[in-house]
Amino acid sequence: MNRFEEGLECLKIKLLEMSSLVENAIQCSIDAVVKSDQGAAQKVLDSEARINTIELEIDALAIELLALHQPMASNLRLIIAVLKINTDLERMGDLSVAIARSAQSLIETPAIEPIVDIPFIAGLVQSMVRKSLDAFVAGDVDLALSVLASDDIVDSLRTNYYHQLVSFMRKDPQNVNPALNLLAVTRTLERLADHSTNIAEDVFFFVKGVDVRHRLGQATNS
Amino acid sequence: MNRFEEGLECLKIKLLEMSSLVENAIQCSIDAVVKSDQGAAQKVLDSEARINTIELEIDALAIELLALHQPMASNLRLIIAVLKINTDLERMGDLSVAIARSAQSLIETPAIEPIVDIPFIAGLVQSMVRKSLDAFVAGDVDLALSVLASDDIVDSLRTNYYHQLVSFMRKDPQNVNPALNLLAVTRTLERLADHSTNIAEDVFFFVKGVDVRHRLGQATNS
Numbered sequence A, B: 001m002n003r004f005e006e007g008l009e010c011l012k013i014k015l016l017e018m019s020s021l022v023e024n025a026i027q028c029s030i031d032a033v034v035k036s037d038q039g040a041a042q043k044v045l046d047s048e049a050r051i052n053t054i055e056l057e058i059d060a061l062a063i064e065l066l067a068l069h070q071p072m073a074s075n076l077r078l079i080i081a082v083l084k085i086n087t088d089l090e091r092m093g094d095l096s097v098a099i100a101r102s103a104q105s106l107i108e109t110p111a112i113e114p115i116v117d118i119p120f121i122a123g124l125v126q127s128m129v130r131k132s133l134d135a136f137v138a139g140d141v142d143l144a145l146s147v148l149a150s151d152d153i154v155d156s157l158r159t160n161y162y163h164q165l166v167s168f169m170r171k172d173p174q175n176v177n178p179a180l181n182l183l184a185v186t187r188t189l190e191r192l193a194d195h196s197t198n199i200a201e202d203v204f205f206f207v208k209g210v211d212v213r214h215r216l217g218q219a220t221n222s
Helices: A003-034 A038-069 A073-108 A117-138 A141-171 A173-208 A216-221 B003-034 B038-069 B073-108 B117-138 B141-171 B173-208 B216-221
Strands: none
Touching: A003 A038, A003 A073, A003 A117, A038 A073, A038 B073, A073 A117, A073 A173, A073 B038, A073 B073, A117 A141, A117 A173, A141 A173, A141 B173, A173 B141, A173 B173, B003 B038, B003 B073, B003 B117, B038 B073, B073 B117, B073 B173, B117 B141, B117 B173, B141 B173
16 A cells, blocks of 8 residues: 555545444434433534534645646545545534534423424434445445435425424424424534535535536435 | 636635625624615525525535646635635524514514614624625635624623523513514524635635634634
8 A cells, every 4th residue: 555545545534433423413413302302412412522622633644645646537535525525524513512402402492292203313423424425435325326216205304394483483482492492403403414415415426526516405305 | 727726716716795795684684684675685585596596506516616627736726615604604594694683673572772783793793704704705714704703792791691581581471472582593603604604614614725614713712
């Protein structure tokens, strides 16, 4: 293995570490909401600093590899994909922090009924995150495609739940605060789904050398 | 001018076109909210396709320049910064669409009082967007720094307005829908401010070769 290959291997390992930290933060943030688990919320807040640090390390290594080795073709695409996925993962870390903060507010406000949709939407979103990262590791374009299809389902579930929570707020002013926190959670879950879609699109670019953004969405919607 | 310099010049011009499209979309989306201007909302929706196309063109050109010319040092940093800023600008285009959609819902629902804060917050956010892009064009680190300082002000204004709208919702169920739309607008404005912050950080990296993310925020907060 030459120095460039070693560097590339190190870059992949760091991105896997980043992925695993972010997936873990997402899991804890959802546990914090669904199980009213204050400790899980704290774990998310504690993991933010490590995620921020590793983001900087990955970017620095990627740029060093570009500067020292001037890679071409698929290796260049791989490094560009890592730079983009890294940015998405860091934002996903921030979004878990947002969910954990909503969970903390929900724990303080009286419990309300319609939380049933959250675990379901969260499960779908977590599966999108997992698949998009697996697709990157395996260079699996079909798996990436399946992520894009799920995005529409998450959007429509979120819209239904939105209307349900709005009528809940209109029924009783006491419901306004908890319902706003639940709305914030589902909105953030939808943003996590959007980031998984970005990652899936980056997998296409990396594997096929074709940029499918703003085109695949239309293809899968039809 | 050699071919690489020509390519780099073309890349900068395309990014300026992208910036101007996005700034224009933001302006129209705010007009749509503040002046209940249906035509302005439509302009934002119409500009989305062009923004998406130019995003792909910029990415393709940046990657071509990396592949064909293997630039080093400040030119490499410039291209990486363009790739990152391009991603932020495209998302900012999406956020203007979100504001335009909220404007359309607001036009359909009866007018409510507390809209006064929106033009003020919007003005601050637009000034952040402008400064971050000017800082990139001029390579002006001090101007980039001033963007980071404004982010905290936008956050605190948004929080105050949030509490105001929540009490408005609790007072009368009729207020729930319009207040939710106004909340969506301010939340999206805050996300626009976050993207300007990202751009300002990319300017630091491009000019100084130093990655200041997750560090400058703390410095300016103290």
